[in-house]
Amino acid sequence: MGRIALHGVTKNFGDTEVIRPLDLEIEDGEFVVFVGPSGCGKSTLLRLIAGLEDVTAGRIEIDGTDATGVPPAKRGLAMVFQSYALYPHMSVRKNIAFPMRMAGIDKVEQNRRIDAAAAALNLTDYLDRRPGQLSGGQRQRVAIGRAIVREPAAFLFDEPLSNLDAALRVGMRMEISELHTRLKTTMVYVTHDQVEAMTMADKIVVLQDGVIEQVGSPLDLYREPRNLFVAGFIGSPKMNLMTGDEAVRRGATTFGIRPEHIIASPSEGLWQGTVGVSEHLGSDTFFHVHMKDHPAPITVRAGGEVSLHHGDTIYLTPDETRIHRFDVQGMRLT
Amino acid sequence: MATKASRSAARVMIAPSVLLLLGWMLIPLALTLYFSVLRYNLLMPGANPFVGVENYTYFLTDPAFTDAIINTLLLVGGVLTITVLGGIALAILLDQPMWGQGIVRILVIAPFFVMPTVSALVWKNMFMNPVNGLFAYLAKAIGMQPFDFFAAAPLASIIGIVSWQWLPFATLILLTAMQSLDSEQLEAAEMDGAGPLARFRHIMLPHMARAITVVILIQTIFLLSIFAEILVTTNGGPGTASTNLTFLVYAESLLRFDVGTGSAGGVVAIILANIVAIFLMRMIGKNLDT
Ligand SMILES: Nc1ncnc2c1ncn2[C@@H]1O[C@H](COP(=O)(O)OP(=O)(O)OP(=O)(O)O)[C@@H](O)[C@H]1O
Numbered sequence: 352m353g354r355i356a357l358h359g360v361t362k363n364f365g366d367t368e369v370i371r372p373l374d375l376e377i378e379d380g381e382f383v384v385f386v387g388p389s390g391c392g393k394s395t396l397l398r399l400i401a402g403l404e405d406v407t408a409g410r411i412e413i414d415g416t417d418a419t420g421v422p423p424a425k426r427g428l429a430m431v432f433q434s435y436a437l438y439p440h441m442s443v444r445k446n447i448a449f450p451m452r453m454a455g456i457d458k459v460e461q462n463r464r465i466d467a468a469a470a471a472l473n474l475t476d477y478l479d480r481r482p483g484q485l486s487g488g489q490r491q492r493v494a495i496g497r498a499i500v501r502e503p504a505a506f507l508f509d510e511p512l513s514n515l516d517a518a519l520r521v522g523m524r525m526e527i528s529e530l531h532t533r534l535k536t537t538m539v540y541v542t543h544d545q546v547e548a549m550t551m552a553d554k555i556v557v558l559q560d561g562v563i564e565q566v567g568s569p570l571d572l573y574r575e576p577r578n579l580f581v582a583g584f585i586g587s588p589k590m591n592l593m594t595g596d597e598a599v600r601r602g603a604t605t606f607g608i609r610p611e612h613i614i615a616s617p618s619e620g621l622w623q624g625t626v627g628v629s630e631h632l633g634s635d636t637f638f639h640v641h642m643k644d645h646p647a648p649i650t651v652r653a654g655g656e657v658s659l660h661h662g663d664t665i666y667l668t669p670d671e672t673r674i675h676r677f678d679v680q681g682m683r684l685t
Numbered sequence: 686m687a688t689k690a691s692r693s694a695a696r697v698m699i700a701p702s703v704l705l706l707l708g709w710m711l712i713p714l715a716l717t718l719y720f721s722v723l724r725y726n727l728l729m730p731g732a733n734p735f736v737g738v739e740n741y742t743y744f745l746t747d748p749a750f751t752d753a754i755i756n757t758l759l760l761v762g763g764v765l766t767i768t769v770l771g772g773i774a775l776a777i778l779l780d781q782p783m784w785g786q787g788i789v790r791i792l793v794i795a796p797f798f799v800m801p802t803v804s805a806l807v808w809k810n811m812f813m814n815p816v817n818g819l820f821a822y823l824a825k826a827i828g829m830q831p832f833d834f835f836a837a838a839p840l841a842s843i844i845g846i847v848s849w850q851w852l853p854f855a856t857l858i859l860l861t862a863m864q865s866l867d868s869e870q871l872e873a874a875e876m877d878g879a880g881p882l883a884r885f886r887h888i889m890l891p892h893m894a895r896a897i898t899v900v901i902l903i904q905t906i907f908l909l910s911i912f913a914e915i916l917v918t919t920n921g922g923p924g925t926a927s928t929n930l931t932f933l934v935y936a937e938s939l940l941r942f943d944v945g946t947g948s949a950g951g952v953v954a955i956i957l958a959n960i961v962a963i964f965l966m967r968m969i970g971k972n973l974d975t
């Protein structure tokens with residue numbers, strides 16, 4: 352079981368309020384991702400759940416019982432740190448065994464769980480090495496192995512993939528997702544990479560300045576961002592945001608349209624502009640289009656083989672059913 | 686310094702200092718070896734005939750020699766035990782966030798800057814003196830007999846003084862080691878269910894192992910040749926109760942003006958120091974590799 356609930360949780364470091372009063376429900380077995388820009392309080396929130404920091408006010412419940420004052424070891428949660436935090440003087444086997452040793456689990460059971468974890472994480476050949484003799488991805492897997500063997504109620508991950516290169520990151524992303532489907536244990540995952548959030552999460556929590564901006568499934572957030580911040584943060588490349596006449600005509604202060612919801616054409620369309628930078632990815636091409644009465648370039652997705660070049664005239668037509676409208680406060684209009 | 690020319694130029698350039706250092710070490714060593722096989726007493730001027738190993742036999746069979754060896758080992762062992770254990774404790778304490786940390790750290794380091802003769806004199810006259818000392822005063826204040834440190838427990842008193850001097854060194858090195866410990870490792874251990882003692886035993890201590898090795902090696906080198914503290918406090922006495930090897934060599938050669946035996950003692954001391962060094966390296970040097 353791994354149901355976690357936060358009620359009115361706040362955290363201050365001295366005079367700075369890092370987490371504003373915050374409520375959050377995490378269901379058993381859910382994969383929840385905290386996402387937000389650097390310094391918004393994601394790690395702090397995770398550490399509050401882990402018990403590594405004390406809450407300034409509010410209550411944390413795990414499986415329905417109050418865990419606010421419970422020490423980290425007693426919460427039944429396992430954490431994977433950004434720096435992996437492996438014990439450098441112990442072999443991989445001893446690293447993985449450490450939490451079980453502390454819990455006084457007998458040797459036979461320890462070895463059974465270590466072998467199972469090592470097999471699942473492809474670590475069997477490395478069990479006798481020290482962490483210093485492993486690659487980044489292998490260290491990451493050891494850290495996960497050390498978390499798995501405790502059979503925790505929930506896993507907490509703090510940017511576990513940020514030290515890995517791009518290819519490895521995609522691989523590990525899959526492995527963690529797979530692990531989640533297999534174990535069906537609650538996972539709370541912190542990242543500032545919205546692609547990771549979109550691909551892995553059952554539920555995304557978007558944070559900014561210690562405030563939850565929106566909670567929802569990846570597609571909810573994609574389809575109906577609650578405000579301008581979420582609209583700009585979720586989706587890659589970013590949503591185009593326009594103000595002025597075009598927005599007023601649609602009854603909003605700001606309106607947004609995603610690059611993939613604009614039809615580009617060399618001959619006809621609603622808006623006219625000139626092509627600036629273009630990014631050819633093979634499958635897709637992204638054009639940065641400059642329009643006369645709009646300062647920021649508009650990003651547009653076109654098919655992979657559209658041949659338009661720098662300086663060419665381009666016509667754009669937004670899909671009016673997929674526009675997002677926001678009021679003066681930046682909140683979504685329905 | 687990659688080309689042949691620059692490398693040989695470098696060799697020529699550093700040659701003078703290498704030669705100087707070599708001379709600096711070799712000449713005294715050679716002279717000591719030479720004197721150690723002569724009958725050479727300053728009170729009996731005249732010929733200094735070659736006597737072979739006589740000086741060595743005399744020095745090694747002297748009952749004071751066995752005492753000196755035991756005292757040297759007790760002194761080194763005692764001070765190492767106290768400073769390493771105390772250093773670990775202080776390092777962990779000083780690593781905690783607390784009020785006035787900066788000042789406390791400077792205060793802890795301070796004894797290291799006091800000269801050995803001075804600190805020994807301060808301890809002897811101001812603290813351990815059975816009549817005027819602070820300890821005697823305290824003992825009297827609670828109605829006890831003052832304890833005459835240097836008469837009743839001379840070696841233990843010297844171990845105390847030397848430990849006081851070396852504790853800051855151990856603390857400083859171990860504190861730096863503590864500060865380089867990744868706090869996420871401690872947090873990970875905490876989440877893994879390790880209590881304070883288990884965290885100390887399984888995370889902090891292994892992390893400090895290398896620093897502890899360095900402390901033991903460096904201190905042993907210096908502690909084998911403790912001299913000033915003994916000279917100004919007990920003068921090696923009573924009897925030979927606080928005479929270590931260094932002091933015995935001094936007593937032989939300078940108090941009895943016997944250069945030959947003194948030199949033989951010096952050579953013995955060098956050999957013993959090297960044996961200890963090799964032994965130490967074997968025992969804990971492997972900590973330095975990993
Ligand atoms: N121990 C601390 N003392 C004081 N301020 C802190 C402390 N830890 C974090 N903060 C502050 O709290 C805020 C949130 O920090 P946090 O580490 O949670 O950010 P984050 O969202 O994890 O960012 P990143 O993505 O860069 O890791 C930051 O402004 C940071 O400066």
Ligand SMILES: [Mg+2]
Pocket residue numbers: 393394395510
């Ligand atoms: Mg962080």
